[in-house]
Amino acid sequence: MARGIPESSPIAESGAESAAATGTTPLLDRIQTPHDIRGLTLGELRLLATEIREELVRVTTQNGGHLGANLGTVELTLALHAVFHSPKDKLVWDVGHQAYVHKLLTGRRDRFHTIRQEGGLSGFLSRDESEHDAFGAGHASTSISAALGMAVGEALKPDGERGRCVAILGDGALTGGMAFEALNNAGNLSIPLIVVLNDNEMSIAANVGAITKYLNRVRTDPRYGRARQEWERLAARLPQGEFLIELGKRMRDSLKEFVYHAMIWEELGFTYIGPVDGHDLRATVEALRQARQVAGPVFLHVVTVKGKGYAAAEADVERLHGVSAIAPAKQSTSTLPSPPKYQDVFAKTVIQLADEDPRVMAITAAMPTGTSLNKFAAVHPDRFFDVGIAEQHAVTFAAGLATAGLRPVAAIYSTFLQRAYDQIVHDVCIQHLPVIFAMDRAGFAGDDGRTHHGIYDLTYLRCLPNMTVMAPKDENELRHMLYTAVSHTAGPIAVRYPRGAGLGVAFDEELNALPIGRGETLRRGDDVALLAIGAMVAIAERAAELLDAEGIAATVINARFAKPLDEALFLEAGRRCGAVVTIEENVTQGGFGAGVLETFAGAGLRVPVRLLGIPDQIFEQASQARLRERAGLTPAAVAEAARAVAAAARDDVATTKTNPATPRLVELAG
Numbered sequence: 001m002a003r004g005i006p007e008s009s010p011i012a013e014s015g016a017e018s019a020a021a022t023g024t025t026p027l028l029d030r031i032q033t034p035h036d037i038r039g040l041t042l043g044e045l046r047l048l049a050t051e052i053r054e055e056l057v058r059v060t061t062q063n064g065g066h067l068g069a070n071l072g073t074v075e076l077t078l079a080l081h082a083v084f085h086s087p088k089d090k091l092v093w094d095v096g097h098q099a100y101v102h103k104l105l106t107g108r109r110d111r112f113h114t115i116r117q118e119g120g121l122s123g124f125l126s127r128d129e130s131e132h133d134a135f136g137a138g139h140a141s142t143s144i145s146a147a148l149g150m151a152v153g154e155a156l157k158p159d160g161e162r163g164r165c166v167a168i169l170g171d172g173a174l175t176g177g178m179a180f181e182a183l184n185n186a187g188n189l190s191i192p193l194i195v196v197l198n199d200n201e202m203s204i205a206a207n208v209g210a211i212t213k214y215l216n217r218v219r220t221d222p223r224y225g226r227a228r229q230e231w232e233r234l235a236a237r238l239p240q241g242e243f244l245i246e247l248g249k250r251m252r253d254s255l256k257e258f259v260y261h262a263m264i265w266e267e268l269g270f271t272y273i274g275p276v277d278g279h280d281l282r283a284t285v286e287a288l289r290q291a292r293q294v295a296g297p298v299f300l301h302v303v304t305v306k307g308k309g310y311a312a313a314e315a316d317v318e319r320l321h322g323v324s325a326i327a328p329a330k331q332s333t334s335t336l337p338s339p340p341k342y343q344d345v346f347a348k349t350v351i352q353l354a355d356e357d358p359r360v361m362a363i364t365a366a367m368p369t370g371t372s373l374n375k376f377a378a379v380h381p382d383r384f385f386d387v388g389i390a391e392q393h394a395v396t397f398a399a400g401l402a403t404a405g406l407r408p409v410a411a412i413y414s415t416f417l418q419r420a421y422d423q424i425v426h427d428v429c430i431q432h433l434p435v436i437f438a439m440d441r442a443g444f445a446g447d448d449g450r451t452h453h454g455i456y457d458l459t460y461l462r463c464l465p466n467m468t469v470m471a472p473k474d475e476n477e478l479r480h481m482l483y484t485a486v487s488h489t490a491g492p493i494a495v496r497y498p499r500g501a502g503l504g505v506a507f508d509e510e511l512n513a514l515p516i517g518r519g520e521t522l523r524r525g526d527d528v529a530l531l532a533i534g535a536m537v538a539i540a541e542r543a544a545e546l547l548d549a550e551g552i553a554a555t556v557i558n559a560r561f562a563k564p565l566d567e568a569l570f571l572e573a574g575r576r577c578g579a580v581v582t583i584e585e586n587v588t589q590g591g592f593g594a595g596v597l598e599t600f601a602g603a604g605l606r607v608p609v610r611l612l613g614i615p616d617q618i619f620e621q622a623s624q625a626r627l628r629e630r631a632g633l634t635p636a637a638v639a640e641a642a643r644a645v646a647a648a649a650r651d652d653v654a655t656t657k658t659n660p661a662t663p664r665l666v667e668l669a670g
Contacts, residue, residue: 027048034106037082095138148182167195195297273287354380371440414440443496458533468564470562498585498624526555565596578607578649582609593612
């Protein structure tokens with residue numbers, strides 16, 4: 001029996017262990033609150049861990065979700081809730097995609113089957129969802145900062161009301177500079193704070209960088225653990241005078257310095273505990289109890305296995321980090337291949353461009369598979385850079401490459417590029433550097449939900465000087481836009497494209513540079529103009545077909561560029577049709593449609609305009625199709641808006657004829 005956990009403890013060994021592979025979860029079904037865990041024996045907790053893994057596999061393979069990350073945190077989560085008392089004690093999970101077990105243990109067992117479904121539980125943490133979700137975030141490296149802020153708040157409370165604050169983050173999150181900014185601040189403040197490093201050698205892909213190499217050395221070198229145990233046995237036999245205690249501390253610290261040169265965490269002001277086997281419940285509970293007793297900041301290093309307990313996930317941790325929902329079986333006689341994903345078309349095109357131009361470099365921020373740049377890395381390894389979860393560094397690194405005459409392509413999800421906004425402004429735009437931004441997952445992200453929707457980029461990039469912003473109508477146009485971007489040297493240029501498969505269009509044999517700031521007219525009519533950008537062009541074309549069946553002739557324009565706009569084309573269409581609808585999968589405030597209004601106002605053109613885009617609200621998880629329906633971005637909704645604005649234009653013309661002094665309507669709706 002390990003020291004600190006006697007047999008009489010509620011979490012002690014039990015002879016009740018048995019195979020729990022029956023598919024039932026009797027122990028898990030009994031857990032309504034974290035308090036229920038603290039009455040279980042150690043053996044029951046191990047059985048509960050088995051049941052939790054069964055439930056994780058069952059639900060995530062049905063709904064989709066983060067499987068490997070959660071399988072690896074089962075024992076750690078149980079230990080956390082056995083030692084700490086949520087919600088008084090604050091458990092802050094970095095990103096939150098590894099907190100499914102936390103959800104199961106905090107009153108959401110009966111709704112767990114709805115995770116990542118429309119109207120169901122979020123796949124991340126949400127303060128709106130549970131009092132046990134101390135902080136909701138979907139981006140990495142934020143947990144220590146948030147937990148430190150909470151710890152300061154707790155320190156201001158009376159002694160009896162204070163709770164402990166615990167940040168739990170993966171080793172991949174330590175590649176983000178924000179984590180080290182928080183560690184530096186926490187060590188300086190010296191107030192109670194526990195940082196639990198869940199070290200599984202993986203984030204979504206294999207971790208990179210010097211910190212990962214350092215952790216590998218700490219994790220694998222047995223000398224420190226053996227030497228510490230020997231010293232503790234020796235010190236236990238010595239007289240317990242204050243001098244010897246202090247001497248012992250100095251000798252122990254010197255031993256650590258000798259073995260590891262310097263323990264970075266203790267240099268930052270933390271008490272270091274570990275490494276601890278994160279799948280050993282007894283050891284993890286004991287380590288957390290020790291950490292709780294320390295009056296200052298503690299760094300607890302826990303080693304886990306991503307995908308633990310599920311052979312397929314352990315064998316392929318990258319592929320099963322997240323799994324897709326099981327699609328309903330379909331009967332199909334089609335022999336046509338499925339359209340390629342936008343991310344794959346992107347990677348294949350960048351490889352082609354790099355084959356032809358040795359200046360082309362590819363950068364990702366810990367998403368080589370998500371962006372498909374792993375394919376680029378296989379062909380051009382010396383020109384591929386995975387900088388870790390460090391979007392700010394990725395952008396400024398790309399700026400540095402550009403100063404050397406290279407053509408850096410920074411492939412970063414739209415939602416994650418938000419994290420590097422200052423670098424885009426200060427290090428790229430102000431210096432007029434030709435960095436290429438490839439913004440994957442632009443628009444609705446689907447079941448990843450509110451923290452991952454890429455619905456702000458047209459707005460936050462369109463306002464920046466020297467920036468060019470493009471969005472393709474299909475996967476073939478994406479190829480031409482990437483060629484355009486590499487050919488463009490007059491400043492930074494961005495191309496946004498959606499998650500998922502393309503439209504299945506044919507590819508042109510040759511790549512061509514598109515004229516900057518020029519759109520194209522796909523359909524001509526004189527009753528209403530539909531100005532669309534990106535994935536919404538196909539929606540506009542289908543809406544025009546619906547209108548045509550009613551005798552309403554619509555012009556459909558593929559804008560291509562959100563900046564600079566094709567002002568001449570838009571003004572001609574507005575004057576000829578007298579009614580305009582803009583369509584974008586971006587927030588309407590400051591987006592593409594707002595740019596059209598600015599153009600019309602600047603030219604003195606007063607026509608009815610309806611802006612269709614994403615309204616000013618938070619959208620939770622649902623399918624992309626359902627989210628577009630809720631935002632009014634469907635062919636039927638576009639057609640309805642076109643009817644209304646065309647009718648308003650007719651009424652406006654009639655009113656003007658009868659009363660010429662009446663000003664014409666500028667905007668029907670926003």
